[in-house]
Amino acid sequence: MAVQAISESIVLTDERVDQVLSVLHSRTGMNFIHYARPSIVRRLRVFLQREGLPDLLALPLLLEHDPALTTRLVNTLTVHFTELFRDPEFFRAIREQVLPFLATYPRINIWHAGCSTGEEVYSMAIMLDEVNLLRKARIYATDINTDVLEQAQEGSFSPALFSHYTRNYRQAGGRGQLTDYCAPVNGRIVMKDQLRRRISFHQHNLAADASFNEFHLILCRNVMIYFDPLLQERATRLFHESLVNLGYFAIGNKESLRFNRMRTSFVTIDGSHKIFRKVRFQKL
Numbered sequence: 001m002a003v004q005a006i007s008e009s010i011v012l013t014d015e016r017v018d019q020v021l022s023v024l025h026s027r028t029g030m031n032f033i034h035y036a037r038p039s040i041v042r043r044l045r046v047f048l049q050r051e052g053l054p055d056l057l058a059l060p061l062l063l064e065h066d067p068a069l070t071t072r073l074v075n076t077l078t079v080h081f082t083e084l085f086r087d088p089e090f091f092r093a094i095r096e097q098v099l100p101f102l103a104t105y106p107r108i109n110i111w112h113a114g115c116s117t118g119e120e121v122y123s124m125a126i127m128l129d130e131v132n133l134l135r136k137a138r139i140y141a142t143d144i145n146t147d148v149l150e151q152a153q154e155g156s157f158s159p160a161l162f163s164h165y166t167r168n169y170r171q172a173g174g175r176g177q178l179t180d181y182c183a184p185v186n187g188r189i190v191m192k193d194q195l196r197r198r199i200s201f202h203q204h205n206l207a208a209d210a211s212f213n214e215f216h217l218i219l220c221r222n223v224m225i226y227f228d229p230l231l232q233e234r235a236t237r238l239f240h241e242s243l244v245n246l247g248y249f250a251i252g253n254k255e256s257l258r259f260n261r262m263r264t265s266f267v268t269i270d271g272s273h274k275i276f277r278k279v280r281f282q283k284l
């Protein structure tokens with residue numbers, strides 16, 4: 001049996017890790033079985049330490065009976081890295097290729113699925129404001145993880161990131177100053193209310209929950225990379241159902257629809273920035 005020694009005090013075997021992930025999958029629909037194993041093991045170790053558990057032995061049974069513990073485990077296992085104007089060229093492509101079409105609608109609904117701590121969402125709100133579309137936009141931002149949603153709602157980031165974010169903002173085609181949209185408050189940089197007013201944050205699990213509105217643009221970036229093919233297909237079908245005809249759909253730079261059975265339900269608008277458009281009928 002392969003043994004992964006995480007620390008002297010906590011040893012996690014592959015078999016036990018599989019068992020925990022399998023219970024988690026059956027209880028939540030969240031499939032971490034195909035996550036990179038070293039990262040899962042590191043996060044499990046953090047979880048055990050936080051919960052005061054000596055090893056994984058009792059965890060499957062505890063998960064069966066304790067929904068709050070299950071939520072805490074999901075919150076520990078999910079990867080949350082994000083940035084303001086992450087992949088600035090992607091945001092520039094949205095600004096140049098998508099926003100002019102969205103401008104033709106009387107109201108615009110946007111969904112950020114897997115929004116993490118909200119930086120992607122605030123980036124979109126800033127861009128919409130700069131082209132005078134924010135006033136008619138409603139932005140729904142969802143994540144499975146309730147901890148990151150709380151942080152997203154606060155809408156703040158560390159001042160240490162400010163110069164990096166300013167560079168991203170400019171590369172993304174930002175027209176003003178980042179300080180037009182955020183200000184220092186109590187040692188943090190806080191997004192202004194003018195952005196916040198158009199955004200609502202909700203918990204939503206792409207592996208289990210249904211569509212909740214009709215959208216003109218859906219972003220699901222750097223989320224499905226952690227899903228197996230079946231789950232990717234489920235989520236993509238959900239996005240397809242949730243888009244207006246010819247609505248836009250964007251995924252992360254390292255993600256692909258190539259092996260997704262839903263690929264024929266979208267046309268590619270910009271292959272390098274992974275921007276697609278819904279077609280009502282599957283292409284042959």
Ligand SMILES: C[S@@+](CC[C@H](N)C(=O)[O-])C[C@H]1O[C@@H](n2cnc3c(N)ncnc32)[C@H](O)[C@@H]1O
Nearest residue numbers: 078079082114116143144145205206207221222
């Ligand atoms: C790496 S972050 C991506 C954040 C942002 N979209 C970006 O690209 O910067 C991935 C997010 O997906 C969320 N996530 C993972 N599985 C999910 C699921 N089944 N339903 C909804 N969100 C999920 C995680 O909690 C995490 O916050």
